[in-house]
Amino acid sequence: xxxxxxxxxxxxxxxxxxxxxxxxxxxxxxxxxxxxxxxxxxxxxxxxxxxxxxxxxxxxxxxxxxxxxxxxxxxxxxxxxxxxxxxxxxxxxxxxxxxxxxxxxxxxxxxxxxxxxxxxxxxxxxxxxxxxxxxxxxxxxxxxxxxxxxxxxxxxxxxxxxxxxxxxxxxxxxxxxxxxxxxxxxx
Numbered sequence: 001x002x003x004x005x006x007x008x009x010x011x012x013x014x015x016x017x018x019x020x021x022x023x024x025x026x027x028x029x030x031x032x033x034x035x036x037x038x039x040x041x042x043x044x045x046x047x048x049x050x051x052x053x054x055x056x057x058x059x060x061x062x063x064x065x066x067x068x069x070x071x072x073x074x075x076x077x078x079x080x081x082x083x084x085x086x087x088x089x090x091x092x093x094x095x096x097x098x099x100x101x102x103x104x105x106x107x108x109x110x111x112x113x114x115x116x117x118x119x120x121x122x123x124x125x126x127x128x129x130x131x132x133x134x135x136x137x138x139x140x141x142x143x144x145x146x147x148x149x150x151x152x153x154x155x156x157x158x159x160x161x162x163x164x165x166x167x168x169x170x171x172x173x174x175x176x177x178x179x180x181x182x183x184x185x186x187x
Contacts, residue, residue, distance in 0.1 A: 003034055007045060014049075019056050021070055021077075024049065028081055035084075043088045046081055050092075053078045086153075090123045091116070093153045097183070108149070111142055118143070122150050126157075144172070148179035155184070 013023040035042040057074045060067040085092035094108040124130040137143050167173045
């Protein structure tokens with residue numbers, strides 16, 4: 001059986017059951033192997049799989065089911081899928097990096113809807129879809145913080161490459177530098 005046939009078969013099993021932990025985990029592991037031959041397709045499938053994992057978590061946490069053992073396993077699988085995708089997907093990186101952070105301290109998820117277009121713009125810069133991205137948003141909307149996270153993502157992807165950030169004021173440049181260091185040193 002070819003890899004694509006295995007992937008299709010596992011998707012069929014996942015979609016035909018409310019909870020299919022075994023097939024979901026198997027598909028994730030196949031995608032990790034598949035990445036070597038088709039990175040783009042593997043991450044496309046993993047992004048879809050993360051949505052299905054979230055559906056399964058919602059189902060097993062419903063009052064009628066309350067299967068905490070499966071919920072914990074699915075949550076851990078979701079975290080592993082985020083980590084896998086975070087290498088290629090800035091949105092996944094942002095969710096993963098704050099995964100264990102207290103909900104009231106999270107930056108990205110509470111603002112995800114509003115920042116999604118900017119995140120996609122930064123993703124397009126990385127994917128070489130755009131050469132230049134011009135951002136015009138009001139103060140306090142998260143531009144600088146998102147820029148700090150973007151720099152840490154790029155530094156993680158290309159640790160041997162130099163990076164530079166500058167701003168219109170030395171205090172802002174310093175806060176970007178300090179913010180990047182804070183994220184990089186955060187457990």
